[in-house]
Amino acid sequence: MIDADELRTRTRALLAAHPPATTGRADFLKARFDAGLAWVHYPEGLGGLGAPRSLQAVVDAELEAAGAPDNDPRRIGIGLGMAAPTVLGFGTEEQKQRFLRPLWTGDEVWCQLFSEPGAGSDLAALGTRAVRDGESGDWVVNGQKVWTSSAHTARWAILIARTDPDLPKHRGITYFVCDMTDPGVEVRPLRQITGEAEFNEVFLTDVRIPDAHRLGEVGDGWKVAQTTLMNERVSIGGMRIPREGGMIGPVSKAWRDRPDLRTHDLHQRLMKLWVDAEVARLTGERLRQQLVAGQPGPEGSGMKLGFARLNQEISGLEVELLGEEGLLYDDWTMRRPELVDFTGRDAGYRYLRSKGNSIEGGTSEVLLNIVAERVLGLPAEPRTDKDVAWKDLAR
Numbered sequence: 001m002i003d004a005d006e007l008r009t010r011t012r013a014l015l016a017a018h019p020p021a022t023t024g025r026a027d028f029l030k031a032r033f034d035a036g037l038a039w040v041h042y043p044e045g046l047g048g049l050g051a052p053r054s055l056q057a058v059v060d061a062e063l064e065a066a067g068a069p070d071n072d073p074r075r076i077g078i079g080l081g082m083a084a085p086t087v088l089g090f091g092t093e094e095q096k097q098r099f100l101r102p103l104w105t106g107d108e109v110w111c112q113l114f115s116e117p118g119a120g121s122d123l124a125a126l127g128t129r130a131v132r133d134g135e136s137g138d139w140v141v142n143g144q145k146v147w148t149s150s151a152h153t154a155r156w157a158i159l160i161a162r163t164d165p166d167l168p169k170h171r172g173i174t175y176f177v178c179d180m181t182d183p184g185v186e187v188r189p190l191r192q193i194t195g196e197a198e199f200n201e202v203f204l205t206d207v208r209i210p211d212a213h214r215l216g217e218v219g220d221g222w223k224v225a226q227t228t229l230m231n232e233r234v235s236i237g238g239m240r241i242p243r244e245g246g247m248i249g250p251v252s253k254a255w256r257d258r259p260d261l262r263t264h265d266l267h268q269r270l271m272k273l274w275v276d277a278e279v280a281r282l283t284g285e286r287l288r289q290q291l292v293a294g295q296p297g298p299e300g301s302g303m304k305l306g307f308a309r310l311n312q313e314i315s316g317l318e319v320e321l322l323g324e325e326g327l328l329y330d331d332w333t334m335r336r337p338e339l340v341d342f343t344g345r346d347a348g349y350r351y352l353r354s355k356g357n358s359i360e361g362g363t364s365e366v367l368l369n370i371v372a373e374r375v376l377g378l379p380a381e382p383r384t385d386k387d388v389a390w391k392d393l394a395r
Contacts, residue, residue, distance in 0.1 A: 002040075002051040004058045010049075011037055011062040020068040029071055029105040032063075038071075038104045042088065046100050054289065071106045074339045078150060079103040079110035083158050085231045090175070090216040090224050099156070099177070111154035112232075113145040113178060113202060114225070118395065120147075121363045123160075124169040124222060125393065128204060130161035130176065132211075139163075139176065139214070141184075141207040147360065151187045151200040152336050154180045158228060159209075160221045165391040172390055173221035177213040184208070193352045195332035198340060230300055232361050240288065241281060247311050247350060248277040250343060251318040261321050270321075273314050280306045301367040302375065308357035308364055311342075315351040322347055 018031045032038055033047045037059050042048025063070075073080055080103070087099050102108040119126040128143025141161055151157070157178040164172035178185070184207035189197035216224040244252050255262065255270055280303070287299055319326035329348040342350055358364040372378040385393055 002049050002055070004055055007037075007040065007049075007051065007055055007058045008062055010035060011059050015063070015066050015068065020066055025069045026105065026107070028069055030101070032068075033101050033104055037063075039084075042100075046088070046096055047104055071104060076103070076106045076109055077339075078112055078154075079108070079156075082112060082228045082232045083110040083156070086158060086175075086215060086224060086228045087177075089227050092212075094212070095177070095215070103156075108155040109150055109153050111148050111150045111157045111180070112228070113148060113151075113157045113159040113204075114228075115147045116144060117146050121366050123225075124173070125390075125395075126160060126162060126169075126173070127395075128159075128161045129165075130163050130174060130209070132163075133208075136208075137211050139174075139209045139211065141176070141178070141204050141209060143204050145202040145204070146199075147190070148187075148200045148202050149198055149360075150338070151180065151202050152189065153338055156180060157202075158215075160225050162390065163218055163221075166389050167219070168387055169385065169390045169393065170222045171219060173225070174218050175215045175221040175224040176209050177215060178204075178207065178209055179213075182207045189334075189336055191334060193355065194349055196335045196337055198337050229362065240284070243278065243281065244274075245281070246277065247314040247318075247342060247354070248274055250347070250350070251314055251321060254318065254321055254347075258321075261323065266317070266321055269317055273310065273317060276306075276310055277314070280310055299375065301362065301370040304361055305364055305367050305371065308354075311350075311354040311357045315347070315354045318347045319351045326351075 014032060014035045014037060018028050020028060023031075036042075036044055036047065036049040038047035040048050040051040040056050040059060041053035043050055071080075084100060084103055087095055087103075091099070099108075103110060113128075114123060114126075116126050116128060126143075128141065128145065130139040130141045132138075133140055139161075141159070143161065145159075148157075157180050159176045159178040160173050161176060162172055163174040166172070180187075184205040186203040186205070187200045188203070190199045190201055191197045192199060251270065252274065255267075283306075284303055287303055326347050328346065329352075330346045340353065342353065345353075362370075369381065373380050
C-alpha cells in the first residue's frame with residue numbers, strides 16, 4: 001500500500017524532472033498524469049496509483065508549495081466531477097485510455113446532455129431517441145437538450161437517450177459519449193437573468209455515435225446516470241473551501257469594512273448564516289472523507305440542498321446590507337463565459353446568479369425526495385407510471 005511518504009517522494013521526483021519554472025504548463029500536467037499523481041486513487045496507468053483518496057492532499061500540498069500549475073478545475077469541472085468517475089466505473093479499457101488523460105489535463109472540455117424541455121425534474125421521462133443503424137452499428141440520435149453548461153466550449157458530452165420506447169421510462173435509456181463537433185450538433189445560447197449565457201440549448205439532428213462510445217450496456221443508461229448524478233451533487237455542494245470561503249466571504253468582509261451599514265437585525269442574520277456556512281463547510285469535509293471508503297451516496301443531495309439555500313440567503317443579506325449600492329449591477333453585456341465566478345463579481349451578480357442554484361444539478365424538490373427516501377428511509381411517493389411503457393405515458 002502506497003503511503004504519504006512514498007507519495008511525497010514521487011511528487012518531488014516529478015518536480016525535479018519537470019521543474020514548474022521551466023516546464024510548460026501542458027507538459028507538466030501530462031507528466032503529472034503519467035506519474036500517477038493526477039488523482040492518486042485511480043488505477044495505475046489512468047492517472048493514479050491505486051492509493052487511498054485521502055492522500056491526494058499530500059500530493060496537492062507538495063505541488064502547491066512548489067508553484068506547480070493546476071488543471072484549472074473550475075473550467076473543466078463537469079469532466080472532472082461527472083464524466084471521469086462515470087467513465088472509470090462503466091467504460092471499457094479503451095475508453096478509459098482514450099478519454100481520461102485529456103479530460104484531466106484540460107485539453108478536452110466536457111458537458112452534460114441530460115435535461116430536456118420536457119424532462120427536467122423528471123429526467124427519466126426524456127425523449128431524445130437513439131436508434132441503431134443496422135448496417136454500421138452506429139447509433140443515430142435525434143432530440144433536444146437544455147440547460148447545458150459549457151456546451152459552447154465542449155469537445156465531448158455525456159449523453160443519455162431513449163433506445164427502447166416500449167419499456168418503462170427508467171429501463172429504456174442508454175448512456176453515450178457524444179462528439180460535440182458532429183455536424184448534427186447545434187448549440188444555441190440561453191441568456192440568463194445575469195445577462196450572460198453560460199447555459200445552452202443543444203439540438204441533435206441525425207448525430208452519429210459509434211457503439212464504441214456507449215458506456216454500459218444497452219438499456220442500463222439510468223443506472224450509469226446515477227453515478228454521474230451522485231458525483232455531480234457532491235462536486236456542487238461538497239467543494240473544499242476555507243473558512244469564510246464562498247459566498248459568506250464577501251458579506252463578512254463588507255460587514256467588517258463598513259461599520260456604517262450595520263444594524264442589530266442584520267448582525268443577527270449574518271451570525272446565523274456564518275454559523276450555517278461553517279457547518280456546511282465542515283459537513284462537506286466529512287462527506288469527502290466518507291468518499292475514501294467508496295462511491296458517493298445520497299448524502300451529496302443533502303449537501304447540494306444546503307448549498308443552494310445558503311447561497312440564496314447569504315446573497316440576499318448582502319444586497320440588503322449594501323442598501324442602494326446593492327441594487328447596482330456592473331455589466332449586462334451578453335457573454336458566454338467558460339466558468340461561473342461567484343466571488344469575482346459584485347453583490348448584484350451573486351444575488352441573481354444564486355437563484356439558479358436550486359435548479360441546476362437537480363432541483364431542490366427532487367433532492368428533498370431523495371433525502372427523504374434514501375437517507376431518512378421514508379415511504380416513497382406513489383408512482384403510477386413505474387411499469388408503463390414510455391411510449392404510452394401521457395405527455
